[in-house]
Amino acid sequence: MSQLFLGKTQRTGHCRQMGFTFHGKLKPYLDEHGFCLLIRSTAAFKSLLEAYAGLPDFNCIYSMWVGYLDKRRSAYNEALDDFLKPFSLTHLHTSGHADVDTLRLVFETVKPKCGVIPMHTEDPEGFEEMFKGVVRVVRLRDGVGRAILLPTCQSTSFL
Secondary structure: OEEEEOOOEEEEOOEEEEOOEEOOOHHHHHHHHOOOOOOOOOHHHHHHHHHHHOOOOOOEEEOOOHHHHOOOOOOOOHHHHHHHOOOOEEEOOOOOOOOHHHHHHHHHHHOOOOOEOOOOOOOHHHHHHHOOOOOOEOOOOOOOOOEEEEOOOOOOOOO
């Protein structure tokens, strides 16, 4: 199994590292097959973005309201703007929550092999019910960094 570390500070041996890192066989796998990473505009993700930003297939999708990046608006967020300046952005914004039929359609389209992480939901238990016996549902608590052991995705036996 490979490890994916989430959180502000992780310890690897005697070396203390800040931020988000890939370890073991996961990094070569992601480099070869690609991946989608949902992030927050914090220092924990900056070095990872910078490492991948120069690659030809890199695409940074900004999905929040564009007004946060518009200096003329009262909601302008200078820290967010500064964080994103080095990257070429694709703006794709949507608002609202997906209904159950849309979630099923996304699931059928993406065909996740390792699992589903419910995000921005008031009913994470509903994901467990919807995907019970089909795919693993990993529930995270917002703001709590923790290590997640990822299966090889070749097997249905998880932790």
